[in-house]
């Protein structure tokens with residue numbers, strides 16, 4: 635259990651949130667020109683690293699807004715929280 | 726107000742805690758992003774929409790609760806006519822906002838149940854199964870939060886010190902009511 639600082643509501647307990655997978659995955663500009671492997675790569679392949687990861691989260695039981703989070707998956711330490719559309723902070 | 730039977734038909738009075746359903750209360754959820762939307766709603770309702778997170782404004786007839794940067798709940802302060810389900814405020818908003826695509830107006834009168842709670846043990850009771858930190862909230866008149874109580878989504882509005890409006894989806898209200906009653910017996 636840990637506290638997440640929602641960029642809209644402030645500090646709330648983790649159980650009010652839901653994780654939404656890896657952040658900053660860009661949709662290919664020309665999907666029709668991709669091979670099946672490349673398309674599958676975009677669609678399904680996600681990083682699952684032990685360490686600092688960029689993720690999307692949603693304050694599902696609060697303001698219901700999506701945002702981004704930089705989290706260390708090994709110890710749940712949160713390095714940064716920032717709104718959708720904003721550039722990720724440099725490490 | 727549509728014709729429905731509320732699952733809560735009683736007033737409960739425990740030591741230092743009183744609770745009952747407030748009904749019928751008009752409730753609308755309004756959504757919009759533009760500055761024009763906020764100023765127009767303000768003029769139509771004669772109320773300032775709170776833009777500070779987790780706060781509310783209470784006007785003469787209606788209250789506005791902050792739910793999200795682009796979403797508010799508007800509810801009547803007093804009970805409304807039981808046999809009517811069109812409200813002048815809703816019509817005004819639909820004509821001046823919804824119809825010109827400035828924002829969305831949704832009538833949630835029958836979707837949400839409002840439980841009024843009074844007494845010094847309210848937060849003790851909530852804290853039995855709620856992850857929200859009420860330390861600052863209970864001292865701040867007008868504070869609003871959305872959170873979960875016993876895994877049920879709720880909106881909590883601190884109306885006065887030790888007076889709270891608890892809004893819950895109607896389909897969950899019976900379950901939450903039983904849970905509140907059960908917990909209130911033990912505090």
Ligand SMILES: [Zn+2]
Pocket residue numbers: 640641642643644693696697698699
């Ligand atoms: Zn939030």
